[in-house]
Amino acid sequence: MSLAARHVEANGLPTVIIGSARDVVEHCGVPRFVFTDFPLGNPCGPPYRRDIQRTVVAMALDLLSSASAPRTTIAAPFVWEDPDWRGRYGRVDPAKREELLEIGRRRRMSRAANRPRSTANES
């Protein structure tokens, strides 16, 4: 999505990303970014919390007109209710080493079988 933002922006349309993977977005480099410190999946706010979602979108709209330079990041003023969420995504449990290797082996087989034909040499 960061690459798309850069392309659209380079062609004259301002963009703003609302997202939760701060390191990935800022590593790429984008014009405007509203960082929401939530688990991946709900960049605009927790499910059914229209009040938070509204504030986040309002911040993005404001940033579209107020940013004066690229790489401008605003952090939304909310924290996720469950304090333990940070450790879950993509964690590696050493006790499950063999299980993870097997998951990887199956995934590679599945990917090879389902790889898009036109891009088969790219991944």
Place this chain on the structure above:
Amino acid sequence: MRNILAIWQRRRPPEVEATAAGGLASVMAGQPVPYMERTRLYYRALGYESDYVWATFADVPFARLQKPLAEAKIALLTTASPPDRSNVDSDRVRHVWSGLVADPPERPFTDNVAWDKESTHTRDRGSYLPIEVATELAGEGVFAGLAAHFHGIPTEYSQRKTLEVDAPQVLSRLRDDGADAAILCPL
């Protein structure tokens, strides 16, 4: 299901930061999750021999809004797929897709992108494709209105496909709709 809707806290006021690259190797409360590091370690544990190389650029484009925000038509973008996954062709290639803001699918397909399936869920479309709250804000005059279509862009391993195929397609669709700017909401 974990109750994620209970108590919320206000944190410090929003701050504008001119940021440098941000990867932080910490899971301490208040520190952004280091997704790049986490992903490298996870895929190594799965037996992959090469680390993914994330795109990075020294230069970042910047375009100013050409009219007051109150007069601007804004488009929404998502990384979700249509519910029937009809953006996948017979060669299994995923394409940019679009939907009507006036009649969006209730549950776009999200299982094929990476998100924290242990900590949350995507049953509320507004949590990643905020049509309703954006429409409210437009109705209050904050901006002129949403473009007629929202657009879905595939999350691809191949950066070349995103740069050469999908991003130009998105730009073309934004122009067709007369959008003045875009809000992109990757899951």
